[in-house]
Amino acid sequence: MPQRTRDAAVSYTVTTVGHNGRLADRSLLKNLHWAPGQRLSLDASIDTITVYAVPAGDHAITGDGFLMLPAAVRHRCDIGYRDQVLVAAYPNHDRLVVWTLSAVDHMVASRIPDHRGRTADGYLS
Template structure:
């Protein structure tokens, strides 16, 4: 390389030099492995209760017209395969949340929900955004408490 290099060539040379310099030591953080048994997606609920994303239905191997038992609490919905279930996967492979379930969990058209598919047991769990907000806020409080403790100690 020449001494009067400019532009992209000079940037590449500077980057090569910077990459050779030793940096600050980095701590080794404990690695938390994800549970391979669970898969997540964030999806919207249509006006008829249809979950827009059907990838987790396929993940569980639920075929079209599979009977599903759906249960709901204030902010969580569960769905599992059941021969005498109160619902079924549509012919196109979508899950429809019944109106009563949507009403009970206060889920409206175009709202997002967090969906988790657990392979064992075959279970789909759907959380409303207020439920997700609560879970995230709880973890954030724990995190901030840990920071406060570390600073005080």
């Protein structure tokens, strides 16, 4: 079985999304050293949002230090008020990734072994 290593610099949290798209937990923003006003670019797929720190970004960390997910991004990812999301900070890449819990469910389910000990991605447990 291939060995998997963990990047110790990466940190995670599960947080709630407010009615205006604000992520309740801002600890990972501090891990990235993103201060209020930090300009950001957001890329969204069906269940994942990647946030990059860029000088000319269209978005920014709020004045009180929170990340706001714009309505268009939330709608694309089907994220609603009070939904929880998994957030990961990648300091070595100056980026933050937000996954819907349906994406997390899919990632975890693909690693649950069947009766022969094989996972959906082919690994033996």
